[in-house]
Amino acid sequence: MLxxxxxxxxxxxxxxxxLSFAVTHHSGLTSYNVLAERKATLPNPTGKAxxxxxxxxxxxxSPGANDDGSGTVLCLExxxxxxxxxxxxxxxxxxxxxxxxxxxxxRHYVKQLDEAGVGRITGCFQNDMVATSHPPAGTYWLLSxxxxxxxxxxxxxxxxxxxxxxDQTKGPTARGSSDHEAFFERGIPAGxxxxxxxxAPSQLEPFYHSPEDTIAQxxxxxxxxxSLELIGCALYDVARRK
Ligand SMILES: [Zn+2]
Numbered sequence: 001m002l003x004x005x006x007x008x009x010x011x012x013x014x015x016x017x018x019l020s021f022a023v024t025h026h027s028g029l030t031s032y033n034v035l036a037e038r039k040a041t042l043p044n045p046t047g048k049a050x051x052x053x054x055x056x057x058x059x060x061x062s063p064g065a066n067d068d069g070s071g072t073v074l075c076l077e078x079x080x081x082x083x084x085x086x087x088x089x090x091x092x093x094x095x096x097x098x099x100x101x102x103x104x105x106x107r108h109y110v111k112q113l114d115e116a117g118v119g120r121i122t123g124c125f126q127n128d129m130v131a132t133s134h135p136p137a138g139t140y141w142l143l144s145x146x147x148x149x150x151x152x153x154x155x156x157x158x159x160x161x162x163x164x165x166x167d168q169t170k171g172p173t174a175r176g177s178s179d180h181e182a183f184f185e186r187g188i189p190a191g192x193x194x195x196x197x198x199x200a201p202s203q204l205e206p207f208y209h210s211p212e213d214t215i216a217q218x219x220x221x222x223x224x225x226x227s228l229e230l231i232g233c234a235l236y237d238v239a240r241r242k
Contacts, residue, residue, distance in 0.1 A: 007210050031057070031097035033105045036079065038093075041086045049090040050238045051124040052078055052231065053106070055099030055179055058213070065215045067208065068099070070224060071127035078232050087239040089122060096179050099128075106179035110186045123151040123238055124190040126180040130227035132195050133220035134205030139198040140169045140226065142191055145181055147174030150189035155234035163229055175201050193231060195223050 012019075034056065037049065054071025058064020072095055079093045096105035110118070140160075142153045149157075153172040160169045172191065176184070183190035197203025207218045 031101075031105060033097055033109055034095040035109075036093045038079070038083065038087075038091045040088055040090045042088045044088060044090065047090070047120045048088070048122050048241075049092050049120055050122050050235060051092045051094055051183075052127070052235050053094040053096060053124060053179060054127045055096040055105065057096075057098055057100055057105075059100045059209045061211055062209050062213045063211070065213050066132045066205070066218045067129045067213055068127070069215075070129060070131035070219060070227070074127045074130055074224070074228055074231060077228060078235060081232060082236065082239075085236065087236070088242050089239045091235070091239050094124075099179055103179050103182050106182035107185075110182045110188070113186070118186050118188060121183075121188050122241070123155070124180060124183040124188055125152050125156075125231055125235055126178055126183075126190060126192045127194070127227065127231060128178040128192050129194040129196075129204075129208075130231075131219045131221075131224035132205045132207075133218055133223070134207070136197050137195045137203065137205050138168065139196055140165070140223075140230065141173060141175075141194055141196050141201045142169060142171030143175040143178075143180070143193070143201055144172045144191050145174065145176045145184040147172060150191065151238060152189055152191035152234070155237050156191065156193060156230055159230050159233035159237065163233060165226060165230060168226065169230075170198070171201075173201055193227065195227070 055068045056072045098104035178192040180190035180192040207213045
């Protein structure tokens with residue numbers, strides 16, 4: 001597999017015709033998912049669980065502050081905040097490895113679930129690029145693979161109404177290309193949540209997958225805060241359901 005950054009694509013489109021590569025071949029690599037579960041504090045006879053997730057890898061050459069360090073810290077902060085709150089369902093905090101190589105970690109996770117395990121998961125909130133400071137990326141998109149509303153997108157829209165953020169949110173809109181796709185493929189309600197340009201979810205910041213995706217250049221604490229509030233409220237809402 002050979003990856004090209006958005007920046008290199010732009011150079012090629014701008015007329016660069018000679019390319020030279022220094023290639024290192026890595027094989028037999030190991031990747032890890034980091035998984036934690038806070039058990040339900042109220043009776044949970046059918047073992048229901050809701051997932052909040054992000055991928056903690058980044059593309060080679062990019063520090064990955066927004067993609068997806070932002071989603072990773074969102075998960076860690078929600079784990080801290082939700083720690084002592086009573087819930088009907090278990091809360092799983094899942095950090096996926098190797099998303100950028102084709103959703104490898106999340107696909108591995110859903111593959112090892114049996115049908116009963118699939119049925120116990122009430123939803124997966126995937127957080128991928130939840131804090132960019134790029135000014136035009138001021139829309140918080142609710143993305144499901146088929147564009148249909150599901151438990152996760154409905155809960156985030158309801159949270160946006162309660163918190164007064166509906167002027168900044170859009171969706172559900174159809175888009176895959178993150179770990180929610182692995183859950184959708186097994187029929188588990190899932191959504192991906194992220195900041196993008198207002199016209200279409202394909203409008204990403206110019207620092208996407210580049211060496212400039214750093215905390216200093218590509219993270220807005222204000223947008224991260226909104227992401228935390230929306231997902232925190234939506235996750236807790238689902239976790240309280242019998
Ligand atoms: Zn990502």
